[in-house]
Amino acid sequence: MTTKLFGEPVRRREDQRLITGKGRYLDDIGHTALAAAFVRSPHAHARIVSIDVDEALDVEGLVAIYTYEDLTGPMAEPLPVLIPHPQLHSPRTGFPLANGEVNHVGEPVVMVVATDRYVAEDVCDRIVVTYEELPVVVGVDAARAAQHAVHEEIPDNIAARHHQETGDVEPVLAASPRALSFTQYIERSACMPMEGKGVHAKWDADDSSLRVYTSTQASTSVRAAIAAKLDLSLDKVEVIAPDVGGGFGVKIVHPWPEELLVPMAAIALGREVKWAEDRREHFIGSAHERQQRQEITVGYDDDGRITALDVHIWHDNGAYTPYGIIVPIVTATQLVGPYAIPVYRVIVESVFTNTVIVTPYRGAGRPQGCYAMERTMDRIADELGLDRALVRERNLIQPDQFPYDHHLTFQDGRPVIYDSGDYPGLLVKLKDLVGWDEASRLRSDAEARGKLLGVGMALYVEGTGPGPYEGGHVQVLGSGKVLVSTGLTSQGQGHETAFAQIVASELGVPIEDVEVTTGDTRRFGYAVGTFASRAAVMSGNAIALAARGVREKALRIAADVLEAEPADLEIDEGLVQVKGVPGTSIPLRTVAVLSNPLRYAFDEAARQATQFAKPGDDDKPPIAEGDAPGLEHRDYYSPIRSTFASGAHAAIVEIDPATWEIDVVKYAVVHDCGNVVNPMIVEGQVHGGVAQGVGGALYERMAYDADGQLQNASFMDFLMPYASEVPDIDIDHQQTPSPLNPLGIKGAGEAGVIPGTAALASAIEDAVGRRIASMPISPTELYDLVRSPDSEMTATAGRRAGTGVMA
Amino acid sequence: MTSIDTERTITVTVNGVPREATVPVRRLLSDALRHDLGLTGTHVGCEHGVCGACTVVVDGAPVRSCLMLAVQVDGAEVRTVEGLAREDHQGGQVLHPVQEAFRECHALQCGFCTPGFLMTIAAGLEARDNAEELTEDEVEDMVGGNLCRCTGYANIKKAVHHAAAAMKDADA
Ligand code: FES
Numbered sequence A: 001m002t003t004k005l006f007g008e009p010v011r012r013r014e015d016q017r018l019i020t021g022k023g024r025y026l027d028d029i030g031h032t033a034l035a036a037a038f039v040r041s042p043h044a045h046a047r048i049v050s051i052d053v054d055e056a057l058d059v060e061g062l063v064a065i066y067t068y069e070d071l072t073g074p075m076a077e078p079l080p081v082l083i084p085h086p087q088l089h090s091p092r093t094g095f096p097l098a099n100g101e102v103n104h105v106g107e108p109v110v111m112v113v114a115t116d117r118y119v120a121e122d123v124c125d126r127i128v129v130t131y132e133e134l135p136v137v138v139g140v141d142a143a144r145a146a147q148h149a150v151h152e153e154i155p156d157n158i159a160a161r162h163h164q165e166t167g168d169v170e171p172v173l174a175a176s177p178r179a180l181s182f183t184q185y186i187e188r189s190a191c192m193p194m195e196g197k198g199v200h201a202k203w204d205a206d207d208s209s210l211r212v213y214t215s216t217q218a219s220t221s222v223r224a225a226i227a228a229k230l231d232l233s234l235d236k237v238e239v240i241a242p243d244v245g246g247g248f249g250v251k252i253v254h255p256w257p258e259e260l261l262v263p264m265a266a267i268a269l270g271r272e273v274k275w276a277e278d279r280r281e282h283f284i285g286s287a288h289e290r291q292q293r294q295e296i297t298v299g300y301d302d303d304g305r306i307t308a309l310d311v312h313i314w315h316d317n318g319a320y321t322p323y324g325i326i327v328p329i330v331t332a333t334q335l336v337g338p339y340a341i342p343v344y345r346v347i348v349e350s351v352f353t354n355t356v357i358v359t360p361y362r363g364a365g366r367p368q369g370c371y372a373m374e375r376t377m378d379r380i381a382d383e384l385g386l387d388r389a390l391v392r393e394r395n396l397i398q399p400d401q402f403p404y405d406h407h408l409t410f411q412d413g414r415p416v417i418y419d420s421g422d423y424p425g426l427l428v429k430l431k432d433l434v435g436w437d438e439a440s441r442l443r444s445d446a447e448a449r450g451k452l453l454g455v456g457m458a459l460y461v462e463g464t465g466p467g468p469y470e471g472g473h474v475q476v477l478g479s480g481k482v483l484v485s486t487g488l489t490s491q492g493q494g495h496e497t498a499f500a501q502i503v504a505s506e507l508g509v510p511i512e513d514v515e516v517t518t519g520d521t522r523r524f525g526y527a528v529g530t531f532a533s534r535a536a537v538m539s540g541n542a543i544a545l546a547a548r549g550v551r552e553k554a555l556r557i558a559a560d561v562l563e564a565e566p567a568d569l570e571i572d573e574g575l576v577q578v579k580g581v582p583g584t585s586i587p588l589r590t591v592a593v594l595s596n597p598l599r600y601a602f603d604e605a606a607r608q609a610t611q612f613a614k615p616g617d618d619d620k621p622p623i624a625e626g627d628a629p630g631l632e633h634r635d636y637y638s639p640i641r642s643t644f645a646s647g648a649h650a651a652i653v654e655i656d657p658a659t660w661e662i663d664v665v666k667y668a669v670v671h672d673c674g675n676v677v678n679p680m681i682v683e684g685q686v687h688g689g690v691a692q693g694v695g696g697a698l699y700e701r702m703a704y705d706a707d708g709q710l711q712n713a714s715f716m717d718f719l720m721p722y723a724s725e726v727p728d729i730d731i732d733h734q735q736t737p738s739p740l741n742p743l744g745i746k747g748a749g750e751a752g753v754i755p756g757t758a759a760l761a762s763a764i765e766d767a768v769g770r771r772i773a774s775m776p777i778s779p780t781e782l783y784d785l786v787r788s789p790d791s792e793m794t795a796t797a798g799r800r801a802g803t804g805v806m807a
Numbered sequence B: 001m002t003s004i005d006t007e008r009t010i011t012v013t014v015n016g017v018p019r020e021a022t023v024p025v026r027r028l029l030s031d032a033l034r035h036d037l038g039l040t041g042t043h044v045g046c047e048h049g050v051c052g053a054c055t056v057v058v059d060g061a062p063v064r065s066c067l068m069l070a071v072q073v074d075g076a077e078v079r080t081v082e083g084l085a086r087e088d089h090q091g092g093q094v095l096h097p098v099q100e101a102f103r104e105c106h107a108l109q110c111g112f113c114t115p116g117f118l119m120t121i122a123a124g125l126e127a128r129d130n131a132e133e134l135t136e137d138e139v140e141d142m143v144g145g146n147l148c149r150c151t152g153y154a155n156i157k158k159a160v161h162h163a164a165a166a167m168k169d170a171d172a
């Protein structure tokens, strides 16, 4: 059947407009809108002494200037702590415009509205803000030392102390045959979508209603936040995510100050107002992620089996905690990966620094957790002189152990219970795919060419599709068109295609008839958002359930007309027919017409449904009790807990000892996200994730100086990979469907990025024989490390050199 | 108070259509295309010449429209993503081979970088002799100056080969 498209590499339906320049991104909207621009703090930590706008007032085209003094009611209060948590004992958030103090470079201080962006920036240049500088805290170590405080009333700089344990770790460690401890670091990177954030607001004074377009991952929640902050009734606010030029997490945070201030100005001025973030603003005014210091102690036996794991992490949360401690919790709970850890204790101290806030970036704490766990495996193997793959294999959760309960509490407040998986299967495929057992031959070959070659691997398990819920609405029109909507948003994941495939398959209609809308509160008001690899799992299943509801109703109505039992009917190519009786059929669009008894005939289709058109049963109401007009259904999917996807990556690197350039010559991925809706889209997600993983391991770093100035706030200096930096990727698949949801799917959006840092650190360490304990690593840093007398040689390198170190 | 801008009226052929616009002298070409001429298919990812999202073709050569002033294209021919496809005899649209290839090879996700890649590749492929084999190095060179945060480039490179093959077939 042509309509069964689930699982097929269907070409994307969104592409036609995007390849012809007809996409509609935020800055493509509102041609006549006024433009907003911001004066942002040039200091990392300072008190605002005065704001002088006199010089700016006579710039032609200036419309309005706003400072904190102009904010009233809820707008004058701090921004919300979106995800409170009992262990987040000292949450702090900023104000929409700074209230007397700034805590990072880039914090908005003044908003200017003018006739165009050029003029608005002219005005910004002429506004003089006088600051009294305060001591600056940069980096986890400085925050932890607490010589200075980011927030005066929190002298230890600690926002949260997140703690989970599955047993009494200390006695088990003490009794372990072997133990080792080490400390490692991982640096800051950022989502860096190619399109920055942006907001457009239009106030209809006659209707007292507000329409906001924003480049967001959570339109329903932005809507609620705007209504609350601007004292508007929810029904008077519509929020729409237009085409969004990438998100990767940064656009799940909300309300950004600009998402409140731009609508505020639009209402006050009675004019359309727009703000499109520029690249420098995105670097210093959005969010970063990843920086942690990890102190790890592991107990294990002579075979390399872990007996206990004790982890203490210092996590840099930046200046504020609007997104709670989601990233630390994810690191803490996903760290254990595919392994059975008998006793585990984790403490994450989340600390304030005078830097941009830290909120989820694709992977959201998982790359750090994976880095901690996988590098622990490497250390154990190194100590024991065992194959790194073997040590991993010995610690894996086995296929017959599902559901596997880690006795931890996940970011959604639900238990970390793995639903399904086959981790030994992943490892076998990975070793084959990368040629793991060939490594020593490859190493000698490379050596003959004067190169240092190393291999590394990393495995992960990823909780995807957390609740609480998503919804879907499916409606068949009299024209035969099938309208589908869900509240969560899209940033390039191909939802218009994947969700259409689901509906086409469930309902039995041609995909050409299906039209999907996401992220538009006019169409669907209840939603959570697009993050945590949850869209396919959550909205995919909700939409499937909604389509099943429509199907059931269609069969019921058609059964009446065709004088058959619903169970004997099927829908194919948009035609409801009696199974095995070709010709006994009724088009689904006619069923849609019949489902809505009419008084007025406004077109040909409607004529067939008017009250005189068809003989009704005089004893029954036109709409049966408990029924509703229209061939439509709305349903929700709300899982008991997340579903857990998994995967394994391996990398081969070649290093040139003349330049210390690190060349990733092979990158292998084995991936398991359960049932796949569209394999082409899933592979695309893996490619993109791996590119970000490689970028995070080798190139990307937010370079703050001691004064809290971001030294590389441009694409010139912050090195995102171009085509020349991303290796070719070999992919193999495994499918262990999730038993938790009707479609058996698991999320795929973030997976590709998770193990990159761990796998590449492992490969580089293998190549150079020096301990790699700080990532990312550049050729210069590698050169310095290898030359440094303090750098630690691995036991493996000692063994290879025959020096007998730890051999 | 006077504006610090002075304005110029420029005439420029955009996608084959002569257009006139009065723009401040400091207006970037990217802004003029997007906001004065309403051609929002050209995107702005960095405004400092590094990402290539704003790439358009000026007098046959791909340029970064965020690094050019609008007044610099006075008298020039500019081609943007909106001008890549051509009309067929029935008034329908025939996509450029590189547009077809991008869809076929899943070479775009969010689509924000896409117009810049399309213009760079179209100019690159049109400038070479399609009869010759396209090497992997050539492809990497061609797309190596544009940033994409979504796709990891594998499918973009694939699409270049795909488009080159289609153009070769069309020539043959
Ligand atoms: S916007 Fe012109 S190169 Fe980035």
Ligand code: FES
Pocket (backbone or CB within 6 Å): A194, A245, A246, A492, B107, B108, B109, B110, B111, B112, B113, B114, B147, B148, B149, B150, B151
């Ligand atoms: S497709 Fe999103 S940046 Fe390239």
